[in-house]
Each structure stands twice: as structure tokens, then as C-alpha cells.
Amino acid sequence: MQRKQIILNPRRRVSPARVANSIRPDAPVFPEVGRMTIANQPDQKNQPARNVTELIEEIELLTAEIQELYCSDAIPWCIGYSGGKDSTATLQLVWNAIASLPIEKRTKTIYVITTDTLVENPVVSAWVRKSLEQMKVAAKEQKIPIDPRLLPPSVKDTFWVSIIGKGYPAPRHRFRWCTERLKIAPSNRFVRDVVRTEGEVILVLGTRKAESTRRAASMKKHRVGVLQDRLSSDSIAPSSLLYNSSSLPNALIYSPIQDWRTDEVWLYLMQWQNPWGYSNKDLFTMYRGATADNECPLVVDTSTPSCGDSRFGCWVCTMVSKDKSMEAMIQNDEEKEWMQPLLNIRNDLDVQDDRDKRDFRRIWGEVQLFERNHNGELSVEPIPGPYTKYWREHWLRRVLEAQTQVRRTAPENMRDITLITTEELSEIRRIWLEEKHEFDDSLPRIYAEVTGESFIDIRPGADYSLLGSDEWNVLEEICDGDAMHLELMAKLLDTERQFRKMARRVGIYDALEKCFKSSSRSQNEAIKNAHFKRDLKDAVVKGDVDKVKQLTLGDVADEENEKPMSWGSIKFNKKD
Numbered sequence: 198m199q200r201k202q203i204i205l206n207p208r209r210r211v212s213p214a215r216v217a218n219s220i221r222p223d224a225p226v227f228p229e230v231g232r233m234t235i236a237n238q239p240d241q242k243n244q245p246a247r248n249v250t251e252l253i254e255e256i257e258l259l260t261a262e263i264q265e266l267y268c269s270d271a272i273p274w275c276i277g278y279s280g281g282k283d284s285t286a287t288l289q290l291v292w293n294a295i296a297s298l299p300i301e302k303r304t305k306t307i308y309v310i311t312t313d314t315l316v317e318n319p320v321v322s323a324w325v326r327k328s329l330e331q332m333k334v335a336a337k338e339q340k341i342p343i344d345p346r347l348l349p350p351s352v353k354d355t356f357w358v359s360i361i362g363k364g365y366p367a368p369r370h371r372f373r374w375c376t377e378r379l380k381i382a383p384s385n386r387f388v389r390d391v392v393r394t395e396g397e398v399i400l401v402l403g404t405r406k407a408e409s410t411r412r413a414a415s416m417k418k419h420r421v422g423v424l425q426d427r428l429s430s431d432s433i434a435p436s437s438l439l440y441n442s443s444s445l446p447n448a449l450i451y452s453p454i455q456d457w458r459t460d461e462v463w464l465y466l467m468q469w470q471n472p473w474g475y476s477n478k479d480l481f482t483m484y485r486g487a488t489a490d491n492e493c494p495l496v497v498d499t500s501t502p503s504c505g506d507s508r509f510g511c512w513v514c515t516m517v518s519k520d521k522s523m524e525a526m527i528q529n530d531e532e533k534e535w536m537q538p539l540l541n542i543r544n545d546l547d548v549q550d551d552r553d554k555r556d557f558r559r560i561w562g563e564v565q566l567f568e569r570n571h572n573g574e575l576s577v578e579p580i581p582g583p584y585t586k587y588w589r590e591h592w593l594r595r596v597l598e599a600q601t602q603v604r605r606t607a608p609e610n611m612r613d614i615t616l617i618t619t620e621e622l623s624e625i626r627r628i629w630l631e632e633k634h635e636f637d638d639s640l641p642r643i644y645a646e647v648t649g650e651s652f653i654d655i656r657p658g659a660d661y662s663l664l665g666s667d668e669w670n671v672l673e674e675i676c677d678g679d680a681m682h683l684e685l686m687a688k689l690l691d692t693e694r695q696f697r698k699m700a701r702r703v704g705i706y707d708a709l710e711k712c713f714k715s716s717s718r719s720q721n722e723a724i725k726n727a728h729f730k731r732d733l734k735d736a737v738v739k740g741d742v743d744k745v746k747q748l749t750l751g752d753v754a755d756e757e758n759e760k761p762m763s764w765g766s767i768k769f770n771k772k773d
Contacts (some may be wrong), residue, residue, distance in 0.1 A: 215579075224598075249468075251460060256469075258291070259453050260531045263294035266438070266451070267305060273391055276401040277384070278345075280325035283403030285471075285480060286462050290453055291401060292341065292472040300340055306321075309345040310387055313378040313622075316356045316511045318523060319536065324483065328475050335473035347447075348387050352620045356513060361593045362545075362625035364583025366555060367515040367546040375511075388445055397447045399439070404452050405462075499545035502725070512539045515547040521625045535606040535738065538599035541615075545595070556582035557724065560713025564727035577731070579724055590639055597647040636662065636692035638667035661740055663694050681719050688712040 225547065255691070267274070276291060278284045288309060295303055309332060311325055329345040336343040352358060356379060359365040368375045391398045400409050442448040454462065466477040512523060523540050527532045548554075557579045559565050565580045600616040607614055626640040644652040654660060669687070676683040695704045718726065729748065734743035 247461060247462070248457075252464060253659060256575055259290055260294045260297065262438070263291055263453065264298055267295060268298070268302055270393075271305060272397045272399055273305060273395050274399050275388055275391065276307060276309045276400055277328075277403065278309045278311045278325075278327060279403075279573070280311070280480075281403075282462050282466060282480065283405060284401075285477065286457075286465055287401060287403035287452075288464070289469065289472060292343070295343075296472060303340065303342055304526055305342065305503055306345045307341075308387075308391070309343055310384060310596075311345070311347050312380050312383050313347050313348060313349045314356065314375075314511050315618070316379075316513045316616075318510065318512050318613060319539070320526065320533065321483065323611065324480075330471070331475055332473045339472075346387065348383040350379050350383050352624050354382065355618075355621050356597060357617045357621050357629070358513070358624050358736075359593075361585070361589050361596070362419075362628040364556070364560065364585070364589055365648075366581070366584065367513075367548075368550060370516065373516065379511075385445060390446045390450055392445070393492075397449070398445075400442065400445075400450045402450055402452050403454060404450075405454050405457055412489065430455060456602055479493055513543050513546060514535075514611055517541070520544075520546075532608060535603050535608070535611070538602050542592075542595055542599055546592075552581045554588040556585055557720050558582045562711070564723050566727050573596065577728065581725065586633075589629075589642060593640065593646060594643055597644060600650055604709055619653075619655060623654050623659065626654060626659065627656060630662070630691075631695070634688045635669075636664040636687065636691050637666045638662065642666070663697070664690060685712060685716040688716055690717065 223483060274291075276284075276288050278288055291307065295307070309329070310770045311329060313322070313325075317325075324699060326347070332343060332345045335341075336345075356375060359374065359378065360367070365374060366372065388398055388400065438451065440450040440452070442450055457465075465483065467481065472479050510522075512520065514520065520540060520543055523543075525684075527540065528538055557564065559580060566577050567580050569576050569578050583589075596617050600614070603614055603616075614770055622640065622644070628637070629635045629640060630638060641652040641654075644650070668690075672683060672686055672690075676686065689709060692705070692708050692712060696702045696708070733745065733748045736748060
């Protein structure tokens with residue numbers, strides 16, 4: 198798709214009257230804006246403040262820039278909208294600029310995309326959803342080609358399916374699995390679909406250089422000058438307007454407010470009327486009282502921080518030490534005390550040392566060691582794996598209890614709140630039954646105990662099984678408290694059950710062998726074997742022949758005695 202090269206004329210300005218007309222005539226001046234945004238803001242140190250007149254001139258130039266960029270080609274736009282201050286200001290700028298164009302020039306679709314992690318702060322989530330609904334109505338009435346889209350993650354990737362179903366530990370900086378699955382993947386999937394259809398796309402984001410040095414460096418790194426140059430009256434040096442996306446081919450990023458200060462964002466929102474009929478004053482009220490006003494933006498790659506001490510983020514977020522925003526909401530507003538069960542779950546998830554809740558093996562069933570520095574002492578220990586069966590069932594019960602409670606105590610407009618969806622529950626049940634071989638099928642029982650209702654699984658044939666809770670109870674009695682023996686027997690029985698439904702049982706021996714490899718050793722034996730493999734590998738790498746002989750020959754007898762069961766040893770067992 199060919200793109201026209203255009204050059205903005207610095208002398209061409211939008212009529213000051215047109216810009217001034219979008220200012221709310223009754224807009225109050227909020228001194229709190231200055232007090233709230235100036236404190237502890239890194240962008241206040243390096244950027245000179247602009248007065249209102251200069252800001253109006255900046256908005257005039259940005260309006261002309263947006264209009265010319267929009268009219269230059271047929272490439273669709275995607276505006277990232279999180280409901281926060283920066284994305285709202287960006288969308289408001291674009292909306293007002295397009296609304297000033299003649300109707301015949303409003304030909305290019307503008308998608309407003311919002312990622313819904315399904316664990317957003319409920320107050321903010323409700324705000325964003327209603328905002329998107331209002332956008333649809335306003336865009337249709339004003340004849341503006343804006344198409345709002347709410348983008349959830351795939352069911353298999355949701356937070357609770359990952360935590361409760363697969364047993365993933367709560368996200369940490371070294372294992373931040375949530376950002377990719379909940380934020381990046383849904384937005385990227387939509388953008389790629391647009392690129393697949395249209396060839397190219399321009400992402401309009403509310404990222405600002407002032408927000409973080411890392412983000413500023415990323416914006417500078419991906420800068421390209423393929424569309425147009427920004428010209429100013431006092432300089433002829435070109436400044437690129439668009440940036441390459443680091444992860445999305447044929448996607449360019451446009452950040453119109455990249456040079457704005459935080460207080461300028463608030464000044465614009467407070468003094469310029471929201472074009473889709475929503476209240477920026479209410480937005481300011483949501484921010485007020487927070488210790489930090491960084492929001493969770495639309496994330497398109499890992500160079501963008503997913504959150505911070507955020508008001509606009511997930512209520513389960515363990516990437517910060519405390520959810521100060523939700524705490525402030527509960528403490529400062531009696532009408533929001535109903536969110537206390539959510540905060541309790543988040544705080545219980547946020548445990549630095551949760552090894553007692555997790556398996557000693559990784560999720561694929563293998564012991565993996567690492568060097569741990571604890572109080573200056575080095576030790577080689579197993580890397581903790583997923584949450585155990587007990588704790589996965591515990592978190593399921595906690596979430597269902599919280600959902601039941603908040604539906605009783607929340608305000609009338611929040612009574613339909615859903616913390617975990619039926620689709621998620623069905624997928625969790627499938628994982629427990631088919632992947633973890635837990636054929637006691639505890640999810641329907643827990644659901645009924647907590648909610649008082651029967652769980653109706655939407656998955657076809659989900660309730661058909663040859664094994665159930667009765668067989669599991671018998672197996673528990675036989676194993677007499679030996680957790681590893683119970684796990685092995687359950688895996689073997691369920692593997693046989695799964696292959697029984699197949700016309701050809703190709704691969705059954707390999708599947709059974711995997712069961713033995715992961716579950717035939719006790720915890721101590723499995724950890725000891727992992728140390729043995731690690732020591733042997735180190736000896737081989739160092740060329741320590743004596744150590745290799747000691748490990749491989751000296752303990753042959755012991756190794757034979759400690760050799761775990763396998764499918765081959767059982768099938769071809771030599772009898773005396």
C-alpha cells in the first residue's frame with residue numbers, strides 16, 4: 198500500500214476559535230491537579246512547563262498533524278485505550294481532530310482497542326466498559342468512523358486458568374508470565390488480523406517519554422522517518438513522527454502526547470470537554486488519593502512496563518509490594534468496602550516464599566536445581582514448581598467465596614460482577630482431569646459447596662468418565678498417605694482410560710513411561726538423583742575423570758537398588 202509523503206506546514210493552524218470551542222465553558226480549575234501530579238514526577242525535572250496559551254498552540258498543531266496524517270492514506274488506525282488519563286487524552290485529541298474534518302473525509306476506520314484481563318480493578322473495569330458503550334453511541338451520532346473493541350485473553354491463558362488450573366505461581370519480576378498472556382497477546386492478535394486484512398496499521402498510543410527512561414529509549418530505538426517530518430518555525434531538523442513496532446511487522450506507532458508533562462495531560466482533560474460524553478472530572482476523582490498515578494497502558498511488547506504502583510491495573514497484581522490504589526479506595530470510600538475480599542486474596546497470593554505451597558518439580562515433572570543465596574550462604578536447591586493440588590483447590594474456593602460475597606454486598610450496579618467465568622471453570626476442570634489426571638473431579642464439588650448451586654459444564658461430554666471420586670477415595674486408602682504413590686497410580690489409571698477411547702493405542706507405552714519418570718521416585722530420591730546428574734555433568738565439563746568414575750562406577754550397586762520403577766521394568770521383569 199503506497200503512502201503519500203506529506204509535510205506539515207507550521208504556518209497552517211487550526212482556528213483558535215475551533216480549539217477554544219472544545220474547552221468546557223464551565224470547567225473548574227482544579228488546584229489538586231498541580232499538587233497531585235507535580236509531586237514525585239520524574240518528568241517535571243527535565244521538561245519546561247507550558248502555560249495555557251502555549252498548550253493551546255500545541256493542541257492546534259497536534260490537531261492539524263492528526264488530520265493530515267489521517268487523510269494521507271487509507272491505513273487504518275488502532276488507538277490503545279485503557280481508561281486512564283494518557284489514553285483518554287490521546288483518544289480525545291484524535292476524536293476532536295477527526296470531528297473537525299468534513300464528513301466526506303472521515304473515511305478511514307479508527308479502532309479503539311482495550312485489553313480486558315478479566316482481573317481488572319472492578320471499578321475501573323466498569324468505567325471502561327461503560328465508556329466504550331458510550332463511544333459507540335456518540336460515534337454513530339457524530340458520524341465518526343470509530344469502532345471500540347474489548348479484547349479478552351484466550352481462555353487457556355487467563356489469570357485464573359493459569360493459577361488454579363495449571364498451578365502457575367503468582368507473577369514475579371523474574372517470572373512475569375501475566376503480561377504476555379493477558380495484555381500483549383490479545384492486542385497483538387487483533388492488530389495482526391488488521392494487518393492481514395489491510396496490509397498495514399498505525400497504532401496510536403498514549404505513551405509519553407516522561408513516563409519512564411526505558412520506554413523513552415524504546416521509542417527512540419524504533420524511530421523511523423517513513424511517513425512525514427515534523428517541522429517547526431525555529432528548526433529545520435527533521436523529527437520522526439512514527440516509530441516501528443518492535444514485535445508487530447507492518448505496524449507503526451504514533452504517540453501524539455509523547456512530549457507532554459503529567460500536569461499538562463490533566464490540564465487538557467479538565468479544560469477540554471470529553472467528546473463522547475463521558476466525565477473527565479470523574480476520571481480525575483478515580484485518580485485522586487492514589488500514591489502514584491501511573492496507569493497500566495495498552496501493552497504491545499515487553500519494552501513497555503506492564504504496570505507500576507498503578508491505579509489502573511489488575512486487582513490480583515503481585516508485581517508491586519502493595520495494591521495501594523485499591524487500599525485507598527476501600528479506606529476513603531465506604532461504598533467501596535465491598536472490594537475487601539478481593540484485596541485479601543491479592544495479599545494472600547503475594548507471598549515471597551511460597552515453596553511450601555508448590556511442587557518440588559517443575560510443571561513437566563522434572564526436578565531442576567539452582568544456586569540460592571540465602572543470607573550470604575550458597576545452597577543448591579530445587580526450583581519450586583506449580584501449586585500443589587491442595588493449594589489449587591484452595592485458591593478456587595477463595596475466588597468463588599469472594600465472588601459470592603461481593604455479589605451480596607456490592608452496590609446495585611456491581612451485583613453482576615464475575616471474578617471467574619464459566620468458561621474458565623470449564624477449562625480448569627479439563628486441565629485437572631486430562632492433564633493432571635486428578636479424576637476425583639473436585640471442581641463441581643467445590644463449586645456446589647461454596648455457591649449452593651450445581652456446576653453446569655459447557656464443554657460437550659465433560660461429565661462422562663469411567664473414573665470418579667469413589668475410585669479416587671479407594672486409591673487414597675490403598676496408598677495410605679503416600680502422596681507420590683497416589684500420584685503415580687492416578688496417572689497410570691487415567692492414562693489407560695484416555696487411551697481406551699482411541700481406535701489405535703499408539704503411544705500408550707511412551708505415555709506410561711512418562712508417568713514413571715515424573716512420579717516413581719519419592720521427593721528425597723528425586724532431589725538426590727537431580728544432584729547426582731548435576732554433579733556428573735559438572736565433572737564431565739571440568740574433565741575430572743576421578744569424579745566421573747566415582748559417580749558412575751563407585752555407586753553402581755546403590756544405583757541399581759535406587760533405580761525407579763519404569764514401564765519396561767514392570768513389563769519385562771525377570772523372575773528368579
